[in-house]
Amino acid sequence: MSSGIMQRTNIPNSDLPDAVSPNSAVNLVWLAPFLLALAWFCANISAVKWLLSSFVEIPTLYKIVIGFLIVALVVRSIGNSDRPPGFSPNFVLRRDPLLLMLGAGICSIALQYIIDIKQVTVLLFILGTYGLCGLLVEQNFWQKNLPIAGLVACILPFNSQFNSGLGLPARVLTAQVVEQLLSMLHVAAISSYDIIVLENGIAHVDVPCSGIKTLLVGTLFLLAATWLEGRKLSLRWLGVGAANLLMLVSANAARVAVLVLVSEVFKQPKIAEIIHVPLGIVGLVCACFVTWLMLQRVPKFQPEKTSGISAKPNSEILENHPLAKPGIIAAVTVLAVMAQLSQVETSEMAIVPLRWPEYIKSDSIPLNASEQKFFGNYPDTQTQKIRFVAGNLRGSMLTVASTSWQTYHAPELCFVASGISVNRIEKKQLTPSVTARWLSLKNNQLSAVYWLQSAQITTDNFLSRIGSDLTKKNHNWVLVSILFNSSLQAENPEVKEFASNVYDTVKQSLQGEINEN
Numbered sequence: 001m002s003s004g005i006m007q008r009t010n011i012p013n014s015d016l017p018d019a020v021s022p023n024s025a026v027n028l029v030w031l032a033p034f035l036l037a038l039a040w041f042c043a044n045i046s047a048v049k050w051l052l053s054s055f056v057e058i059p060t061l062y063k064i065v066i067g068f069l070i071v072a073l074v075v076r077s078i079g080n081s082d083r084p085p086g087f088s089p090n091f092v093l094r095r096d097p098l099l100l101m102l103g104a105g106i107c108s109i110a111l112q113y114i115i116d117i118k119q120v121t122v123l124l125f126i127l128g129t130y131g132l133c134g135l136l137v138e139q140n141f142w143q144k145n146l147p148i149a150g151l152v153a154c155i156l157p158f159n160s161q162f163n164s165g166l167g168l169p170a171r172v173l174t175a176q177v178v179e180q181l182l183s184m185l186h187v188a189a190i191s192s193y194d195i196i197v198l199e200n201g202i203a204h205v206d207v208p209c210s211g212i213k214t215l216l217v218g219t220l221f222l223l224a225a226t227w228l229e230g231r232k233l234s235l236r237w238l239g240v241g242a243a244n245l246l247m248l249v250s251a252n253a254a255r256v257a258v259l260v261l262v263s264e265v266f267k268q269p270k271i272a273e274i275i276h277v278p279l280g281i282v283g284l285v286c287a288c289f290v291t292w293l294m295l296q297r298v299p300k301f302q303p304e305k306t307s308g309i310s311a312k313p314n315s316e317i318l319e320n321h322p323l324a325k326p327g328i329i330a331a332v333t334v335l336a337v338m339a340q341l342s343q344v345e346t347s348e349m350a351i352v353p354l355r356w357p358e359y360i361k362s363d364s365i366p367l368n369a370s371e372q373k374f375f376g377n378y379p380d381t382q383t384q385k386i387r388f389v390a391g392n393l394r395g396s397m398l399t400v401a402s403t404s405w406q407t408y409h410a411p412e413l414c415f416v417a418s419g420i421s422v423n424r425i426e427k428k429q430l431t432p433s434v435t436a437r438w439l440s441l442k443n444n445q446l447s448a449v450y451w452l453q454s455a456q457i458t459t460d461n462f463l464s465r466i467g468s469d470l471t472k473k474n475h476n477w478v479l480v481s482i483l484f485n486s487s488l489q490a491e492n493p494e495v496k497e498f499a500s501n502v503y504d505t506v507k508q509s510l511q512g513e514i515n516e517n
Contacts, residue, residue, distance in 0.1 A: 403477075430490060
């Protein structure tokens, strides 16, 4: 009897209340991180959907690289640690992971309201998810492998869909920078979207010339070198990253300028074709080498003395506040609600159907295969293509109405792709309200004109169209592209009258959309 009593008194007392079983206590411990993760993924549901849908399009090489990174991360982590990295559901509110998660979430929501580029949204989602993991794993492990998260965040979104997001603005900026460089050399040139027109030829700033792949490879090199050498991510490292970005952009602009000079000024297109790729490689290698030299000035990562998940280093915030964790969950939930509201806002229709005046006789014509494929990616876009006769003017016209700048591309590229050469592009003031680009085509046998129009302004500049998405001043835009069947002058009275009527028709349609809403 006494032995039984002694055995019972040796059982340690539980800290749990009598009404709480061990299983329910474990469930309560898991509840907070589960709610936080659920709120985080709800806040980034659009990024998750885009990432899953685009994963099948990722090239095999990308999948191999991602798999290699995962294997390397596991091997390096196990090899450099006496024990595997710990994990605990009782998350700790550490400063750096929390700032990364909340900062990425806020930036993602802000970008969706301002200018929605899915690839950037996915990049922020991956970085924020790694920040979330930093609340659950050992701190030194998380900090040491942060560059790997950056590598994965850069690789996953930048598949075959990348150039439809940032590629076009990059080509526009590259073309305009090269135009300024050529003007310094007294070479007359005008950049129009992503081509450069000289007095004696046309040079395409195509996908390889945009510099996107160069920027991607250079950034991956910096992150990989940082991880392999164990450098610390700090303000000094950010300075190295900024210098690396500037060198890559400058090298690409210089390469395009050299190619334009060799091909169009010195009339050596064969040589330009030969040196196209080597120039890009030389610029990339030089930029990476200088970046590596600067990286040697960045101190190496020094693990903190505290170890373990439940350790309480100086970077922990709100250590003893009872409402800290519920407050973080509530904050991420608010981000999820804001993300859903931004998705609702961007689904508005562009304009009501266009109604041409009686003197413009028109017949609808179908979009060609390339136009159907391009505009098919944007179901909310309204397109109309007609064949018209207006007095002595004859030709075809395409109007593209949309709420997103990503639905637009340079009309002159369509002409070139259709076998119609572009001889000259000029900026013309057709009417007091219409500033447009005037094109001479097919050895001056044809003429064309286009402009971008909102309810308030018109412009011939694609960057102005992008800027409207940043300011949200002009939500709905229409691209008007007109191809005449003969060579005309922009000063022709009939051309001016026709442009004025088209402008008024589009304006009425845009104002009708505003009135209906």
